[in-house]
Amino acid sequence: MRNVVFGYGISRPRAIDMDNNDLRKSRDIIAEMPELQACIGCGSCTASCTAGNLTDFNFRKLHTAVRRGEYKGVYAELSKCMLCGKCRLVCPRGINTRGLVMLIKRKLGDF
Amino acid sequence: MAYRVVVVGGGAAGMQTAIELKSRGIEPIIVERDIELGGKARGWYKLFPTFTHAREVIGPLAQQVKDMHIRCFYGQEVTQIAPDGVTLRSEERIPADAVVVATGFTLFDAHRKQEYGYGLYDNVITSVDLERMMIGGRVTLADGSEPKRIAILHCVGSRDEKVGQKHCSKVCCITGVKQAIELKEMYPTADVFNFYMDIRMFGPGYEELYREAQERYNVHFVRGRISEAAETINKRIQIKAEDTLTGRPLRMTVDMLVLLVGMSANYDNVKLAASAGLALAPNGYFKARDAFLGVVRSEREGIFFAGTATAPKSLADTLAEASLTASAVDAYLKEKFNIE
Amino acid sequence: MSRRASWQEYQKDIAADRYYYARSCIRQNFFPGSEWAFLDILSNRLGIDIYDDPLHTSCTGIGYHSDVVPLETIMTVVARQFSLMAEAGYENFVSSCITSFGIYNEVLATWEEFPETEERTRRYLREATGRELVKPRSIAHTSDIIFYQREAIARKAKHRLINRHTGEPLRVVEHIGCHYAKIFPKSGIGGSEFPYVLAGMIEAWGGDVVDYPERRHCCGFGFRNYLVQANRGSSIANSHKKLESMAPYKPDFIVANCPGCAMFLDKWQYTIAEMDGMAYGADGKGIPVLTYEEMAGLVLGYDPWQLGMQFHQVDVEPLLDKLGVEYDPGAKYLGADGKYIGKPADAAINCPSQRPIYERRK
Numbered sequence: 078m079r080n081v082v083f084g085y086g087i088s089r090p091r092a093i094d095m096d097n098n099d100l101r102k103s104r105d106i107i108a109e110m111p112e113l114q115a116c117i118g119c120g121s122c123t124a125s126c127t128a129g130n131l132t133d134f135n136f137r138k139l140h141t142a143v144r145r146g147e148y149k150g151v152y153a154e155l156s157k158c159m160l161c162g163k164c165r166l167v168c169p170r171g172i173n174t175r176g177l178v179m180l181i182k183r184k185l186g187d188f
Numbered sequence: 189m190a191y192r193v194v195v196v197g198g199g200a201a202g203m204q205t206a207i208e209l210k211s212r213g214i215e216p217i218i219v220e221r222d223i224e225l226g227g228k229a230r231g232w233y234k235l236f237p238t239f240t241h242a243r244e245v246i247g248p249l250a251q252q253v254k255d256m257h258i259r260c261f262y263g264q265e266v267t268q269i270a271p272d273g274v275t276l277r278s279e280e281r282i283p284a285d286a287v288v289v290a291t292g293f294t295l296f297d298a299h300r301k302q303e304y305g306y307g308l309y310d311n312v313i314t315s316v317d318l319e320r321m322m323i324g325g326r327v328t329l330a331d332g333s334e335p336k337r338i339a340i341l342h343c344v345g346s347r348d349e350k351v352g353q354k355h356c357s358k359v360c361c362i363t364g365v366k367q368a369i370e371l372k373e374m375y376p377t378a379d380v381f382n383f384y385m386d387i388r389m390f391g392p393g394y395e396e397l398y399r400e401a402q403e404r405y406n407v408h409f410v411r412g413r414i415s416e417a418a419e420t421i422n423k424r425i426q427i428k429a430e431d432t433l434t435g436r437p438l439r440m441t442v443d444m445l446v447l448l449v450g451m452s453a454n455y456d457n458v459k460l461a462a463s464a465g466l467a468l469a470p471n472g473y474f475k476a477r478d479a480f481l482g483v484v485r486s487e488r489e490g491i492f493f494a495g496t497a498t499a500p501k502s503l504a505d506t507l508a509e510a511s512l513t514a515s516a517v518d519a520y521l522k523e524k525f526n527i528e
Numbered sequence: 529m530s531r532r533a534s535w536q537e538y539q540k541d542i543a544a545d546r547y548y549y550a551r552s553c554i555r556q557n558f559f560p561g562s563e564w565a566f567l568d569i570l571s572n573r574l575g576i577d578i579y580d581d582p583l584h585t586s587c588t589g590i591g592y593h594s595d596v597v598p599l600e601t602i603m604t605v606v607a608r609q610f611s612l613m614a615e616a617g618y619e620n621f622v623s624s625c626i627t628s629f630g631i632y633n634e635v636l637a638t639w640e641e642f643p644e645t646e647e648r649t650r651r652y653l654r655e656a657t658g659r660e661l662v663k664p665r666s667i668a669h670t671s672d673i674i675f676y677q678r679e680a681i682a683r684k685a686k687h688r689l690i691n692r693h694t695g696e697p698l699r700v701v702e703h704i705g706c707h708y709a710k711i712f713p714k715s716g717i718g719g720s721e722f723p724y725v726l727a728g729m730i731e732a733w734g735g736d737v738v739d740y741p742e743r744r745h746c747c748g749f750g751f752r753n754y755l756v757q758a759n760r761g762s763s764i765a766n767s768h769k770k771l772e773s774m775a776p777y778k779p780d781f782i783v784a785n786c787p788g789c790a791m792f793l794d795k796w797q798y799t800i801a802e803m804d805g806m807a808y809g810a811d812g813k814g815i816p817v818l819t820y821e822e823m824a825g826l827v828l829g830y831d832p833w834q835l836g837m838q839f840h841q842v843d844v845e846p847l848l849d850k851l852g853v854e855y856d857p858g859a860k861y862l863g864a865d866g867k868y869i870g871k872p873a874d875a876a877i878n879c880p881s882q883r884p885i886y887e888r889r890k
Contacts, residue, residue, distance in 0.1 A: 081802045081803075083760075083799065083802070083803065084757050085757060085758065085759075085760040085761040085764075086761050086803060087761060087764050087765050087800065087803060087804060088761035088762045089765075090765065090769070
């Protein structure tokens, strides 16, 4: 193959690819904490988040992405959580959000 | 001699109104366009949120109409309405002392949302097609195989100015939840994804059912409207949406796409309203006299409404409203003819 | 066809004769044979009056979409084209370019919605050129005209879109330029979701239309997205997505009605092969990309080199063989005067010696 220098490559699609994402870990997490599916995306976890008010840490987006099989960078991102537990207090669906942080970290490992 | 009221439409609203009128000693006459009573609910399998069979609601109502010897005209279309009676397409006139418009709604024609390929792609179906399959006892793909991944799209023909449907059809959200649960009960290992814009759980027990769908049945809810559906080489359906809660486009291939079709106003509302000198709401439904104290009254004395002729409603709300209609008609007749 | 009958809801009035022709910047450079073929088919095969006016200019659409030509300027340029048409005694405007077609429709709609913009344009045109704006009676894209004449062309056909080795219809991917009907669905035959303008030609001439999942997706040209080198990655990614999506259907060729799309779907195949090692089409020779005039020309028995098909990145010879088109392989790189004009260097997509390197991905 000749090496032609084009100065650009084929951009990778940003779309969440539900056909090729590996959903096994996501299924595991949901199986262990079925109430996670009851999230209505209200954002009160993120609104009350100690870490989220100082960084771009967004717990609502993170666990939604995990449920879609998007794991990259999640472990590191979750390390921003200070485990203060405020999100669990405010969640209107009663999701154990604090426990969820630990559950996702445990299931994904340092992905 | 009993006063006579023509009820236009023999669906749930018309039947219930007629039954209530008859029990008040008034003589109702149902004029039904179809060859039997029951309306749209006849095409439904089970009803939200209790999973009651639709026939267990429609059947007894139709039986009661029969038992009470309420006169019914079948296969007759009303072309003109006035407070003193209606005119049929045959030009026959049925005189009356009051008229109830219980003409219902029209299902949104999913072909009009061309981007979803309904009618072109075998495995793109509507919520009504799904009910029909459930009545038939088996939900399958076009080739007879079992679906493993199903997407249900909310708001097809609702809240969509592109197809002239600005209103919310109200019942589709809960129908989507109900159908997702029914599919999961049929195929527990299948993945069901509901694509929604807002989830509007307005009735008793609805929110609870939504939660059950999420937590107990593991139905996936993705907030975002599917923008396009296309068929793949093996007859699956590729869909594109935004997962608005993560802010990223999302694409996936499903075996079956169910379009939750909304409720449109009947096309002939325009002519009927004109004949009666009535106004229509901007969305094409009949306009009630008042949003609080006159929901079943028209702007003309002697013409009343029941059910979805005025707006999308659930079957439960329709039945409740029909009783109110009968009581309003009764009060009107008493006042008009000065009965003690 | 059958189920795809929805196209009939979107029909438009297309004038039958007496057209004023507006050329495309890209096509004059990359597909000069196509514009020539269009004029030749209409004038000499179908006996239709079409005027090719040397006075008209670029519509400046590429500059407009790249934010270097202001709206007032392009409106005035468009107004000038229209007034030239009126001066030449024509009233049916036919645009060879999809971008221009979109712009003509958009400008006319803008004048309709905001009459003050039309007044302003009239003033500018008068001040700049002394001309008076006369609006056209009809606007069509050149593919609309070929669509309109598809049965007449079928009756004169020398070849049909049938693989003569197998007797099977050729599988054809049709690609419609975004600005054909996505801006105004009513401006295109068949609307925007299931356009019929090219599909109708393919069916009339014996081919099978391939409906693949990314059929409606943009080719990615996007003007700025291509013109700025740093953005080209997103431009090519869109063509890549389409090619990946159509590959399982093993199309015999692609036909496009937009100058940019035809160029990019063709030339990106080389780039993708170089970058990614992925070569589409049978034996990794690429999928030939035709303009609808080239397709019509082949059907009518035109010589492929006269149609300018040697300008293509992906070699068209395998397709010509399937169609049973007679051609002189040695004449491919001869100029109009019969002299050798030189040959492009071998490239990944069409160089036989390199083919084994570009095996299809597992």
